Amino acid sequence: MTQKIHPEAGAIGRGIRLGRIAGVVVTLDWSLLIIFALITVALASGPLSTWHPDWGTALVASTAAGAAVAFIASVLAHELSHAIVGRRLGIEVRQITLFIFGGMAQMESEPRAWRAELAMALAGPLMSLALGLACLSLAAVLAGPIEVDPDDPGGVLATLGPITTILFWLGPINILLAIFNMLPGFPLDGGRVLRALLWGLTGDLLRATRWAVGAGQALAWLLIATGIAMIFGLQVPIFGSGLVAGLWIAVIGWFLNNAALMSYRRVFVEEGLGKVPVTQVMHRDLISVSPHSTIAALVDEHLLGSSQRAFPVVVDGRLMGLVCLADVRQLPRERRTETRVSEIMTPYERLLTLSPQGRASEAVALLGEHRINQVPVVEGGRILGLVSREDILKWLALRRGPAGGGA
Structure with missing residues (x-):
């Protein structure tokens, strides 16, 4: 696969x-x-x-x-x-x-x-x-x-x-x-063969993916139904029947269904973004904090009063690090008044960043590959904005319409 x-x-x-x-x-x-x-x-x-x-x-x-x-x-x-x-x-x-x-x-x-x-x-x-x-x-x-x-x-x-x-x-x-x-169910190899042929015929990757994913979901539900029937006694050549074999076939079907849906959404995002610059999808209106602020002040003055969940830590206009809601959650409540932002932030040297010349598709790749929630856009040590999955999905929803949950 x-x-x-x-x-x-x-x-x-x-x-x-x-x-x-x-x-x-x-x-x-x-x-x-x-x-x-x-x-x-x-x-x-x-x-x-x-x-x-x-x-x-x-x-x-x-x-x-x-x-x-x-x-x-x-x-x-x-x-x-x-x-x-x-x-x-x-x-x-x-x-x-x-x-x-x-x-x-x-x-x-x-x-x-x-x-x-x-x-x-x-x-x-x-x-x-x-x-x-x-x-x-x-x-x-x-x-x-x-x-x-x-x-x-x-x-x-x-x-x-x-x-x-x-x-x-x-x-x-x-x-x-x-x-x-x-088997012609995306993202199995047969499903990718089907998508390639449909892509060649239509010239439209997104449409070909949607059709191939539909075949993948049909195959997945067939496997799930077969697995359930095997649990109740259906004999299937090679696979037999019974609880363990049936449950295994059903779980494979469930996995294929999820993989098919995620594949379509991913292609929708990638095709929708195209060559869109990262500056078009980033969030610019950011609240920054001082590394010397206490976590209690960060919570009371910013986290509770805004929808922002990641805060640039800035000194004299230069980005020093990033402090997130997840960082605060890991800190015991009784230590918030004595702990400084600099103690729990992710320092600049460890941050993954993008330049303003980068593409939104690069942000998607970074967010996915490293399993992070946002990427700072930085130029000359100064932060210009933050890109999150929510920002990208919002941009796509407004410009391209919803990806949809099915094929």
């Missing part, structure tokens, strides 16, 4: 940083441990115990864990293919995050041409398909000539070693991964 970095995706940005592969930062989210555990337990207690009844517990458990690691590596290869193809086509991908629902190649911006979107979207499923076929081919070579007993066709699996067993399991899994990702 490829995805533009956005505020709501912030929760997918924490975990273990593995380093760089092909110039792309790879991060394992902590939620990936759930997938590792589920695959390991499911394989150890199900197929491996059935296929290899003569194996000891340690061998079964280690083979299951190895299969889980191999699956995660397969997902990483899928996402790396997106990143490598995208970068060759001018789409900057700086980070890949593997998390509970698979993987995400996080783009710095949407593709600028439908052909680039199409090539990047196809790269992942093609990689998964190639991996699946390669695993099955290698497993066949390692297994050698096999004689199948007509009375016990499943018995042939008992003759396979651990590595061959993993390959025979991993091959079909990767092929299924390729097929699932090609």
